Amino acid sequence: MSDQPTSPKPRDLPSGTTPGVTGSGFGWRGLPAGIWALGFVSMLMDVSSEMIHALLPVYLTVGLGATALAVGIIEGIAEATAAITKVFSGALSDRIGRRKELATIGYGLAAIAKPVFPLASGMDALIGARFIDRIGKGIRGAPRDALVADLAPEGRRGAAFGLRQSLDTLGAFLGPLLAILLMWAFANDFRAVFWIAVIPAFMALGLIVFAVKEPPRPAGLRKVRNPLSRAELRLLGGIYWAIVGLATMFTLARFSEAFLILRAEEVGLSLMLVPLVLVGMNAVYALSALPAGVLSDRMDRPTLLMSGLVLLIAADLVLALLPGVLGLGLGVMLWGLHMGLTQGLLSALVAEAVPSELRGTAFGMFNLITGAAMLLASVIAGGLWQAFGSEATFLAGAAFASIAMIGLIPLRRQLA
Numbered sequence: 001m002s003d004q005p006t007s008p009k010p011r012d013l014p015s016g017t018t019p020g021v022t023g024s025g026f027g028w029r030g031l032p033a034g035i036w037a038l039g040f041v042s043m044l045m046d047v048s049s050e051m052i053h054a055l056l057p058v059y060l061t062v063g064l065g066a067t068a069l070a071v072g073i074i075e076g077i078a079e080a081t082a083a084i085t086k087v088f089s090g091a092l093s094d095r096i097g098r099r100k101e102l103a104t105i106g107y108g109l110a111a112i113a114k115p116v117f118p119l120a121s122g123m124d125a126l127i128g129a130r131f132i133d134r135i136g137k138g139i140r141g142a143p144r145d146a147l148v149a150d151l152a153p154e155g156r157r158g159a160a161f162g163l164r165q166s167l168d169t170l171g172a173f174l175g176p177l178l179a180i181l182l183m184w185a186f187a188n189d190f191r192a193v194f195w196i197a198v199i200p201a202f203m204a205l206g207l208i209v210f211a212v213k214e215p216p217r218p219a220g221l222r223k224v225r226n227p228l229s230r231a232e233l234r235l236l237g238g239i240y241w242a243i244v245g246l247a248t249m250f251t252l253a254r255f256s257e258a259f260l261i262l263r264a265e266e267v268g269l270s271l272m273l274v275p276l277v278l279v280g281m282n283a284v285y286a287l288s289a290l291p292a293g294v295l296s297d298r299m300d301r302p303t304l305l306m307s308g309l310v311l312l313i314a315a316d317l318v319l320a321l322l323p324g325v326l327g328l329g330l331g332v333m334l335w336g337l338h339m340g341l342t343q344g345l346l347s348a349l350v351a352e353a354v355p356s357e358l359r360g361t362a363f364g365m366f367n368l369i370t371g372a373a374m375l376l377a378s379v380i381a382g383g384l385w386q387a388f389g390s391e392a393t394f395l396a397g398a399a400f401a402s403i404a405m406i407g408l409i410p411l412r413r414q415l416a
Helices: 033-053 056-063 068-096 100-113 123-151 157-185 190-196 198-211 230-235 238-253 258-266 276-296 301-321 324-353 356-388 390-415
Strands: none
Touching (some): 033 100, 033 157, 033 190, 033 198, 056 123, 068 100, 068 123, 068 356, 123 157, 123 356, 157 190, 157 276, 157 324, 190 198, 238 301, 238 324, 238 390, 258 276, 258 324, 258 356, 276 301, 276 324, 301 324, 301 390, 324 356, 356 390
16 A cells, blocks of 8 residues: 555665765764754753662662672663653654654653752662662663654764763763762762752753754655554564663663672772772773764674674683673673674664664564563573672573674674
């Protein structure tokens, strides 16, 4: 029928356009202001979230007596809750044909949850705040990513997602750094640091309300009545589902960064310096995400993904086998580099594999499935850590990454 879309081939470009190059410049230059604004919104919210997240695992284990397995379950369920929410918010954004309102609601919920962390008197309240924060992340995630894809010029989606990811990760770098400085300034007072974290969260909410403008819906774009119906999900296409399968194996290998923090505590870092783990990882991540996104518009994308998997295997092996602070530092740097090479690239592949009117649903399903994998990975990691030690956790991650690498080989031609 004439109103049924066909899935565009990945990296489908207008006539005469070279991948990664448009009339408005190279790399980050010429990207729309809305993408920059969304990047800074992500950065501010990540400053807030990571100030708390960098300290929360240690606060739970040292301050409240939680086990490593409990931390893994809490983190896994929190992230899975966010992933489930993304499915419905992404589908709803496709149904109503708008993205910004849902993204704003998600950032608003996350901002409202932040004051609960310093006010909480027990583990139940902290877990509740963590879940509300993650529900907010779930509501905003798929519509925001679809909005980035809608705003990005053809042939520049790798750069657009790389820029947003780079700014997002800059916030994840600044958050733990601020946590370290504030823990020193407030003599290891967790609650005082959590109060400061409230400020950038509300700044992010104000920025998306006033600085982000949604593009008009293209004339003639098909309206989607039930994005989660079997017929619509089939329209996402085989390449999309292959990308989801690959990303799922990738996620099983990349469990929660909370275990990097626990590894830092294990090798003897003081409570004040433990957040340096996330500072170092996110510094490398932020510096590599944009160049990787620009490169993905110009070269063979499977090669970049393969390189990321190799780096993840190396990171896991170093963290498992190389003792002390040296092994921790090298492993964390390799972990951050693999994130920079892969996370924005996977988002660009999803955006370009599906019809534009189903992008919210596509990102939602992608995050649901990989979120479930994150839950499983975090529980497995926590169980292995508690039963056999940290080495078993990181060796299992290397094994899953190796399986993902094998799965990528038959997809290279389709994704190139």
